[in-house]
Amino acid sequence: MLFILLDYMILFLRQLKFIQRQNLFILKVILIFMSLKVSDIGEKELVRYIIANSKKITPDDAAITPFYNSNLISTCDMLIQSRHFPKNMSYYDMGFKSVTVNVSDLAAMGAKPLGFLLSMAIPKNLEVDNFKEIVGGVLKACDYYSIPLIGGDTNEASEIIISGTALGLCDNPLMKNNYKKDDLIAITGDIGLAALGFEIDDLDSIYVKHALRPKARINEGQILKKYGATSATDITDGLASELYEIKKDGFGFMIHEELLGITDEYKNLASNLNLDYLDLVFHIGEDFELLFTISKENLEKLPIEYKVIGIVSDSDVIELTLENGFVEQIKNKGYEHYVGE
Numbered sequence: 001m002l003f004i005l006l007d008y009m010i011l012f013l014r015q016l017k018f019i020q021r022q023n024l025f026i027l028k029v030i031l032i033f034m035s036l037k038v039s040d041i042g043e044k045e046l047v048r049y050i051i052a053n054s055k056k057i058t059p060d061d062a063a064i065t066p067f068y069n070s071n072l073i074s075t076c077d078m079l080i081q082s083r084h085f086p087k088n089m090s091y092y093d094m095g096f097k098s099v100t101v102n103v104s105d106l107a108a109m110g111a112k113p114l115g116f117l118l119s120m121a122i123p124k125n126l127e128v129d130n131f132k133e134i135v136g137g138v139l140k141a142c143d144y145y146s147i148p149l150i151g152g153d154t155n156e157a158s159e160i161i162i163s164g165t166a167l168g169l170c171d172n173p174l175m176k177n178n179y180k181k182d183d184l185i186a187i188t189g190d191i192g193l194a195a196l197g198f199e200i201d202d203l204d205s206i207y208v209k210h211a212l213r214p215k216a217r218i219n220e221g222q223i224l225k226k227y228g229a230t231s232a233t234d235i236t237d238g239l240a241s242e243l244y245e246i247k248k249d250g251f252g253f254m255i256h257e258e259l260l261g262i263t264d265e266y267k268n269l270a271s272n273l274n275l276d277y278l279d280l281v282f283h284i285g286e287d288f289e290l291l292f293t294i295s296k297e298n299l300e301k302l303p304i305e306y307k308v309i310g311i312v313s314d315s316d317v318i319e320l321t322l323e324n325g326f327v328e329q330i331k332n333k334g335y336e337h338y339v340g341e
Contacts, residue, residue, distance in 0.1 A: 044245075060176050061108040061233055062168075072114075073168040075105035081160040086198060086211060091130045093212050094160065095137025102166035103145045104216035104234040104288045110225025111168030113147035113218065118164055121157035134162070145218050174225050174232040176246040179293035183230050185253055185310040186299070188220045188290045190261065191239055192277070195284030199273050207269075214288040220304050221290060228298035238285040243318050244332040246291070252315030255330065257323045259309045278320075283333045 038046060051057045058064045062075035079085065079101065085094050099116060106113055118138055122131060142149050147166065197211030216234070224232055235242050243253055262277060270277035293312060294302070318330045 060173075061105040062111070062166075062173075064109075064173055067169070070169050070171045071173060073106055073109050073111040073170050073173060074165065075102055076163060076165040077101045077105070078161065078163040085160070088201070088203065088208075089212050090137075091133035092137040092140075094162065095134040095139075096141040096213055097137075098162040098164045099138055099141035099145065099147070099166075100214055100216045100288060101236070102164040103141075103147060103218055104236065106166050106168040107216050107218040107221030108174065108232050108234040108290060109168070109170055110172075110174040110221045110229075110232070111170035112222060113145055114167040114169055115150040116142055116147045116164060116166050118149060118152035118162070119154070120152070120163070121155040121161040123158060123160070124156055126160070134160070145216065170225070172225065174221070174229060174292075176231055176233050177248045179230040179246075179251070179312050180295075181251065181312055181314050183293040183295055183312040184299055184308050185255065185291070185293055185312060186306045186308045187235070187239075187292075188217045188304065188306055189287075190307075191235060191287040191289055192262070192266065192281035192284070194286040195238075195280040196266065196269060196273075196275075198284070198286075199275065200269075211286065214286060216288050217290045223302070223304050224290065224292050224294070227294075227301050227303075229292045229294045232290050232292040235287040235289050235291050236285050238283045238333070239287075239291065240282040240318075240330050240333055241285065242291050243330065247318060250314060250316055252313045252317045252319070253310055254313055254315070254319050254321060255310035256321045258321075259307065261307060282320075282330060 051059050062073045065072040065074065077098075079094070079098050081094070085097070089097075098118070102116065103113060116138075120134070122134075139149060147168075193207050193210035194214060195211075197205065197207035197209070200208050202208060203212075221232065231246060233242050233246055239255075243255070247253070257278070260281060262281060267277045270280055299306075299308070318332075319327050320330050321327050
């Protein structure tokens with residue numbers, strides 16, 4: 001995309017006779033060296049570039065490939081020790097999480113798990129017992145989600161890197177943006193718990209447990225599809241980020257703080273840590289709950305626990321009604337690779 005823009009810029013300058021043909025190459029080289037770095041645009045913009053240049057990619061939580069009378073749902077996620085595993089996370093929980101992050105994408109599509117592929121790069125000085133703990137966590141998670149480990153690869157690296165690929169089947173996948181005006185916005189459970197847990201040292205805290213061993217909502221995803229949810233995605237990068245990911249032109253979302261169910265205990269803990277509780281809830285992520293939209297009629301039929309947090313509008317903005325009644329626009333901010341590195 002950058003090179004295309006450069007070509008257009010040079011063509012424009014030529015038409016204005018600001019530059020001669022012999023100087024085109026020199027100018028182009030100068031402009032390239034002035035180009036952006038990946039840290040300037042972030043992970044999501046890089047993904048958009050890939051999607052824009054590949055007509056076969058479905059821009060959703062997972063890939064969709066027609067497969068006999070159904071669809072093969074496939075997704076992959078890479079976890080790097082220094083970026084994705086808290087220092088107090090056990091090797092066992094590293095393995096468990098590597099399955100969870102992938103299965104969560106299947107859940108967002110309403111897919112039934114089919115198989116899991118594990119690729120792992122580890123330091124050569126890693127103790128064998130620690131390696132076995134990682135594999136033990138992977139196998140336990142596969143058993144928990146009823147998704148068999150069917151293959152993978154190993155390699156050497158300076159730190160632990162785990163890349164998983166989850167496969168599933170789904171006849172009519174849930175997409176991110178099939179909602180309609182006046183659909184209700186809901187989540188499958190409390191959010192912000194992991195974000196707070198990352199700041200706490202007490203391993204027995206419910207917040208820390210959510211941070212160290214999150215669970216994917218695979219059964220809930222299949223139920224949402226069965227009962228007519230209009231869209232769904234999993235909350236990994238923060239509620240705000242996911243809301244902006246599913247937003248389409250001409251539609252907006254109104255979220256209500258009082259419906260989020262943020263407890264006084266949560267607010268007090270955040271305050272004691274000099275943290276903004278709304279920032280934790282909206283902009284950190286790692287909850288792995290499902291964010292979904294559904295009509296009022298179908299919501300009443302859902303046989304699972306859920307929490308309605310807002311409504312789809314035609315405002316074309318994403319807003320939050322605070323507990324004091326004031327309305328503010330929600331910032332498009334969440335966890336993103338490359339940014340700030």
